[in-house]
Amino acid sequence: EAGVTQSPTHLIKTRGQQATLRCSPISGHTSVYWYQQALGLGLQFLLWYDEGEERNRGNFPPRFSGRQFPNYSSELNVNALELEDSALYLCASSLAGNQPQHFGDGTRLSIL
Amino acid sequence: QQPVQSPQAVILREGEDAVINCSSSKALYSVHWYRQKHGEAPVFLMILLKGGEQKGHEKISASFNEKKQQSSLYLTASQLSYSGTYFCGSSEIYNQGGKLIFGQGTELSVKP
Numbered sequence: 001e002a003g004v005t006q007s008p009t010h011l012i013k014t015r016g017q018q019a020t021l022r023c024s025p026i027s028g029h030t031s032v033y034w035y036q037q038a039l040g041l042g043l044q045f046l047l048w049y050d051e052g053e054e055r056n057r058g059n060f061p062p063r064f065s066g067r068q069f070p071n072y073s074s075e076l077n078v079n080a081l082e083l084e085d086s087a088l089y090l091c092a093s094s095l096a097g098n099q100p101q102h103f104g105d106g107t108r109l110s111i112l
Numbered sequence: 113q114q115p116v117q118s119p120q121a122v123i124l125r126e127g128e129d130a131v132i133n134c135s136s137s138k139a140l141y142s143v144h145w146y147r148q149k150h151g152e153a154p155v156f157l158m159i160l161l162k163g164g165e166q167k168g169h170e171k172i173s174a175s176f177n178e179k180k181q182q183s184s185l186y187l188t189a190s191q192l193s194y195s196g197t198y199f200c201g202s203s204e205i206y207n208q209g210g211k212l213i214f215g216q217g218t219e220l221s222v223k224p
Contacts, residue, residue: 031210042114043154043199043214056211090153097210098142098161098203103153 001026004104006091012110013081021076021107025093031055032074033094033101034066038087046089049074050097078109086111113137115202117215124190124222132218134200135182143176143183144201144212147194154199157185190222 005024013019025032034046045058049068057064063079072093078085088108092101115136122130134143142161146154160176160183171188183202187194197219201212 033210033212035214042216043201043212045211045213048210050210058211094210098159100156100159101144101146101201101212102156103146105153 004091004093004102006089006104006107008107009105010108010110012112014112015081015083017081019078019081019085019109021078021089021091021109023074023076023091023093023104025072025074025091026102029093029095029102030072031094031096031099032068032072033092034074034076035090035092036060036087037090037106038084043090047076048097055097081111083111085109114213115200115215117198117200117218119218120216121219122221124194124220126192126222126224127189130187130190130220132185132187132198132200132220133182134184134202134215135180136202138181138202138204140176140178140181140183140202140204142203143174144203145174145183145185146199146201146214147196148199148217149196157198187220190220192222192224195220195222 031050035043048055066076068074088106090106092103145157148154173186176183197217201214
């Protein structure tokens with residue numbers, strides 16, 4: 001069974017640009033989560049999607065947004081990139097809310 | 113409010129035991145435990161959904177005291193493969209469990 005897949009693996013952008021990160025959940029999983037992990041720090045909750053709807057979001061500015069498609073894959077968009085957005089962005093999926101979350105390998109976003 | 117993990121770091125010899133604690137100032141619906149090795153994605157260990165519940169996974173077990181709003185992870189007869197950073201993630205009742213707030217992590221090093 002394929003795990004959670006994320007693309008791209010690495011992404012280099014400059015300040016002010018926009019970034020799009022993609023995530024494909026495990027087959028059968030309807031919930032997708034996005035987390036930000038800055039270097040040496042813990043996991044900061046960004047967004048939770050379930051059945052195409054945004055269920056909850058963390059304390060991040062509106063320039064962090066996303067969506068979930070009918071096939072349950074998801075996209076995270078970050079507009080007006082700032083230097084402090086440099087981090088590993090992890091996507092996870094689960095069968096439903098409050099079920100074990102399975103993580104992808106992440107997208108390393110670097111802002112120059 | 114981020115749960116607080118203790119200790120922040122621990123060094124063990126192979127075969128020794130360890131306990132990692134996770135405390136929250138808010139009422140909890142569930143607690144998840146994950147392990148992340150350097151450069152890898154977090155891996156799910158276990159989820160505790162009920163107060164007073166205790167679960168086991170090989171030589172790793174956990175307890176969840178709903179009244180005290182805390183969970184503990186027990187690692188017995190540690191192996192080299194147990195090295196990594198351990199995160200607890202908590203969900204609050206009103207969030208329906210999908211939004212996990214993670215602690216800052218506990219770095220565990222097991223030496224031969």
